[in-house]
Amino acid sequence: xxxxxxxxxxxxxxxxxxxRAVTGVRPIWQGCAPSDRxxxxxxxxxxxxxxxxxxxxLPPQERERTRAVAGADYWRKNRxxxxxxxxxxxxxxxxxxxxxxxxxxxxxxxxxxKDGHSLIIFPEGTRNMTDESLLRFRSGIYNLALARPDxxxxxxxIENMSRVLPKGAFLPVPLLCRVVFGEPVMxxxxxxxxxxxxxxxxxxxxxxxxxxxxxxxG
Amino acid sequence: MAETIWLFLGLLAVLTVAxxxxxxxxxxxxxxxxxxxxxLVNLNARIKAWWIMIAAISIAFLFGKGGVILLFAFVxxxxxxxxxxxxHTRRGDHWILLGMFLVIIPVQYYLLWIDWYGLFAIFVPVxxxxxxxxxxxxSGDTARFxxxxxxxxxxxxxxxxxxxxxxxxxxxAIPGFEGKGLLLIAFLIATVQGSDVLQYVFGKLFxxxxxxxxxxPSKTWEGLVGGIISASLLGAALFWLSPFTPLQAGLMAAxxxxxxxxxxxxxxxxxxxxxxxxxxxxxxxxxGMLDRADSLVFAAPVFFHIVRYFWA
Numbered sequence: 132x133x134x135x136x137x138x139x140x141x142x143x144x145x146x147x148x149x150x151r152a153v154t155g156v157r158p159i160w161q162g163c164a165p166s167d168r169x170x171x172x173x174x175x176x177x178x179x180x181x182x183x184x185x186x187x188x189l190p191p192q193e194r195e196r197t198r199a200v201a202g203a204d205y206w207r208k209n210r211x212x213x214x215x216x217x218x219x220x221x222x223x224x225x226x227x228x229x230x231x232x233x234x235x236x237x238x239x240x241x242x243x244x245k246d247g248h249s250l251i252i253f254p255e256g257t258r259n260m261t262d263e264s265l266l267r268f269r270s271g272i273y274n275l276a277l278a279r280p281d282x283x284x285x286x287x288x289i290e291n292m293s294r295v296l297p298k299g300a301f302l303p304v305p306l307l308c309r310v311v312f313g314e315p316v317m318x319x320x321x322x323x324x325x326x327x328x329x330x331x332x333x334x335x336x337x338x339x340x341x342x343x344x345x346x347x348x349g
Numbered sequence: 350m351a352e353t354i355w356l357f358l359g360l361l362a363v364l365t366v367a368x369x370x371x372x373x374x375x376x377x378x379x380x381x382x383x384x385x386x387x388x389l390v391n392l393n394a395r396i397k398a399w400w401i402m403i404a405a406i407s408i409a410f411l412f413g414k415g416g417v418i419l420l421f422a423f424v425x426x427x428x429x430x431x432x433x434x435x436x437h438t439r440r441g442d443h444w445i446l447l448g449m450f451l452v453i454i455p456v457q458y459y460l461l462w463i464d465w466y467g468l469f470a471i472f473v474p475v476x477x478x479x480x481x482x483x484x485x486x487x488s489g490d491t492a493r494f495x496x497x498x499x500x501x502x503x504x505x506x507x508x509x510x511x512x513x514x515x516x517x518x519x520x521x522a523i524p525g526f527e528g529k530g531l532l533l534i535a536f537l538i539a540t541v542q543g544s545d546v547l548q549y550v551f552g553k554l555f556x557x558x559x560x561x562x563x564x565x566p567s568k569t570w571e572g573l574v575g576g577i578i579s580a581s582l583l584g585a586a587l588f589w590l591s592p593f594t595p596l597q598a599g600l601m602a603a604x605x606x607x608x609x610x611x612x613x614x615x616x617x618x619x620x621x622x623x624x625x626x627x628x629x630x631x632x633x634x635x636x637g638m639l640d641r642a643d644s645l646v647f648a649a650p651v652f653f654h655i656v657r658y659f660w661a
Contacts, residue, residue, distance in 0.1 A: 153630065155430070155629065155630075252611060294438055297440050297443060300443050302447055303450075304433075304446040304450065305426070305430045305450055306430060306433055306434045307430060307431060307434040307629055313525055336401060344624060
């Protein structure tokens with residue numbers, strides 16, 4: 132066995148432990164239960180800690196085969212980032228710049244799914260720095276749903292992580308976090324891209340406890 | 350110390366009896382074929398958590414002063430984390446928030462370790478009180494400024510300053526009671542937490558009239574009065590842990606319990622304002638750290654200063 136998988140596994144265990152120690156994170160399995168089925172977890176994105184937090188909530192076996200999709204332009208910018216993303220965090224790097232890109236992100240993601248991995252994706256495409264709770268979704272999630280209807284799409288609302296580790300911050304503030312897992316979203320027969328993007332975004336938004344509280348208040 | 354051994358044997362006995370009662374109650378209700386009622390499920394979780402909490406305190410006591418200081422620094426950390434989670438924070442607060450956890454908590458407890466009472470007493474209410482709004486102002490974000498600053502101040506006062514007065518009892522030089530500070534801490538914790546448990550028991554058994562129906566549905570006059578009287582008797586019976594006479598011990602226990610009741614009431618008001626039932630989920634059956642420590646937050650500083658004034 133080469134050193135890299137061992138390094139990865141150690142890093143994954145250490146990061147999950149750290150995430151739990153700092154944020155006391157708890158998974159709330161609201162619309163689904165942990166399972167062996169291959170899945171695509173899609174979540175809101177405002178912090179580098181997001182995917183570490185999400186994977187810390189998964190059962191160990193599922194965590195080991197789940198890989199996060201991240202922007203190649205950001206993670207290839209310098210050597211340290213690249214080594215971190217490729218060797219330690221084991222992310223799937225895709226090019227977001229669709230004018231100049233060499234490899235098609237869809238091909239890369241579908242290949243990883245074909246290898247039996249589960250994926251974590253952030254359909255907003257970037258970290259959300261606005262006051263809006265969720266940005267518009269990019270098309271990737273629709274294309275994945277279309278190409279692999281057998282893989283469950285699970286909405287996951289990540290609570291508080293943007294306060295723990297905001298963009299540009301290096302040290303995390305210890306605050307309690309939760310990840311709410313919702314009901315799987317399936318592409319309807321003949322459902323078009325816009326409708327599906329809206330519907331999956333809405334499904335994620337509805338898991339936000341603040342959204343639920345606002346509804347209760349009317 | 351013989352007292353310590355008696356104390357922990359006593360606690361062991363109380364917990365064993367509690368676990369036995371809960372088991373018998375469990376048998377009774379499941380024999381009828383029903384599922385365990387939720388009160389009983391919660392009671393079991395609470396008793397189990399008590400075993401763990403008592404174990405943690407015992408281990409800290411084994412390590413003496415350092416162990417107790419570390420234990421309460423951790424209590425402060427967990428309490429502050431729960432508190433800050435419920436407050437409004439903005440991106441500009443990041444450094445202040447980090448400082449609360451990485452600077453204020455370690456410094457406050459380090460001052461206890463080196464026995465520098467003068468600075469311990471004013472570090473939070475003077476220096477942090479002034480430095481925190483100054484640093485927040487420098488960050489340049491004035492949105493909800495007063496609200497953010499006040500919430501930070503409150504958090505530090507409740508979760509760090511007040512809680513640190515429990516281990517601060519170790520620094521008191523009480524004539525004729527040298528080297529027994531740990532026992533005084535045990536006395537305070539036993540009476541305040543005992544009062545919580547007794548208020549819960551009396552409330553469940555006899556509770557009818559609510560003290561503050563808008564704030565907490567579980568706090569009743571029957572529970573409050575029964576809890577305070579019985580906890581005062583408990584305090585008087587534990588006088589041998591303290592420099593007090595039995596009568597003084599009973600009065601100190603009564604005072605701590607009344608303060609503890611107010612602590613619980615204030616904590617409930619904050620939770621109600623923020624629309625949550627519990628502070629967190631750290632201690633199963635109880636909720637978060639602050640759900641268990643809220644009474645200690647209010648009782649500890651008052652207990653400390655009265656002992657300091659009259660006995661030290």
